[in-house]
Amino acid sequence: xxxxxxxxxxxxxxxxxxxxxxxxxxxxxxxxxxxxxxxxxxxxxxxxxxxxxxxxxxxxxxxxxxxxxxxxxxxxxxxxxxxxxxxxxxxxxxxxxxxxxxxxxxxxxxxxxxxxxxxxxxxxxxxxxxxxxxxxxxxxxxxxxxxxxxxxxxxxxxxxxxxxxxxxxxxxxxxxxxxxxxxxxxxxxxxxxxxxxxxxxxxxxxxxxxxxxxxxxxxxxxxxxxxxxxxxxxxxxxxxxxxxxxxxxxxxxxxxxxxxxxxxxxxxxxxxxxxxxxxxxxxxxxxxxxxxxxxxxxxx
Numbered sequence: 024x025x026x027x028x029x030x031x032x033x034x035x036x037x038x039x040x041x042x043x044x045x046x047x048x049x050x051x052x053x054x055x056x057x058x059x060x061x062x063x064x065x066x067x068x069x070x071x072x073x074x075x076x077x078x079x080x081x082x083x084x085x086x087x088x089x090x091x092x093x094x095x096x097x098x099x100x101x102x103x104x105x106x107x108x109x110x111x112x113x114x115x116x117x118x119x120x121x122x123x124x125x126x127x128x129x130x131x132x133x134x135x136x137x138x139x140x141x142x143x144x145x146x147x148x149x150x151x152x153x154x155x156x157x158x159x160x161x162x163x164x165x166x167x168x169x170x171x172x173x174x175x176x177x178x179x180x181x182x183x184x185x186x187x188x189x190x191x192x193x194x195x196x197x198x199x200x201x202x203x204x205x206x207x208x209x210x211x212x213x214x215x216x217x218x219x220x221x222x223x224x225x226x227x228x229x230x231x232x233x234x235x236x237x238x239x240x241x242x243x244x245x246x247x248x249x250x251x252x253x254x255x256x257x258x259x260x261x262x263x264x265x266x267x268x269x270x271x272x273x274x275x276x277x278x279x280x281x282x283x284x285x286x287x288x289x290x291x292x293x294x295x296x297x298x299x300x301x302x303x304x305x306x307x308x309x310x311x312x313x314x315x316x317x318x319x320x321x322x323x
Contacts, residue, residue, distance in 0.1 A: 043251035052118065065248055070215060074208070081205075088200075098193040100214075102211075106183075109183030122180075125275070151307030203257040
């Protein structure tokens with residue numbers, strides 16, 4: 024790791040990040056703009072908000088190696104892909120189902136860390152993986168019974184979760200050499216470019232939106248991105264990627280409660296059972312996190 028300990032207790036930024044990301048599906052659901060347009064402006068406004076706070080660090084851009092630039096481009100692409108797939112999923116399935124499946128992120132990070140960083144997978148971690156996947160199957164099978172669209176939304180969320188797990192694994196490698204601020208700025212900018220090309224190719228309207236929509240775009244940048252993803256990127260300097268990913272199990276809880284309150288989306292029995300299995304699986308992983316010392320997840 025770059026540093027031995029953060030300047031403040033890890034729990035504080037972790038809680039802030041968990042609360043912030045819980046508002047992401049609510050804001051997405053309130054918007055009438057295409058998911059890719061929401062994602063594009065979310066990234067653009069985030070970059071604009073970040074620029075004034077790191078002018079000195081911008082000078083170090085020249086020192087980034089060609090290999091790291093390739094990794095940064097890949098990280099930005101997979102982040103854009105995650106936002107596109109996951110945000111689009113909310114047009115088909117419920118907030119609860121989409122965010123419950125998103126909570127599988129640590130499972131994919133754990134699998135990726137095994138192949139990329141050669142991390143050992145302990146007994147409880149493997150059991151947790153199986154239990155969490157059973158939970159995802161429960162949610163998906165329940166939504167098949169509701170409608171084909173609901174299952175399509177679950178599948179989009181599932182693929183979006185894989186994309187963000189890849190992003191996390193790439194980030195862990197780069198953040199040993201590039202500051203979290205510079206990493207976030209560049210990756211968000213690359214994600215914006217990816218969205219812009221996609222929107223141009225598809226032919227989506229990118230400018231004629233009411234004030235309400237622009238307000239949602241700005242809030243998407245401030246709340247779940249600056250106070251969510253940026254904080255998590257910063258924390259990656261001090262902890263393992265799976266430790267950060269484990270925090271996403273708070274999102275389905277907070278988002279589902281907000282979904283019930285604001286959109287009257289009641290939680291089904293399949294969602295409750297599946298969500299319980301996923302959280303149980305993640306808790307089993309956390310037991311492994313304390314008992315198994317991984318080989319190179321810190322990638323110093």
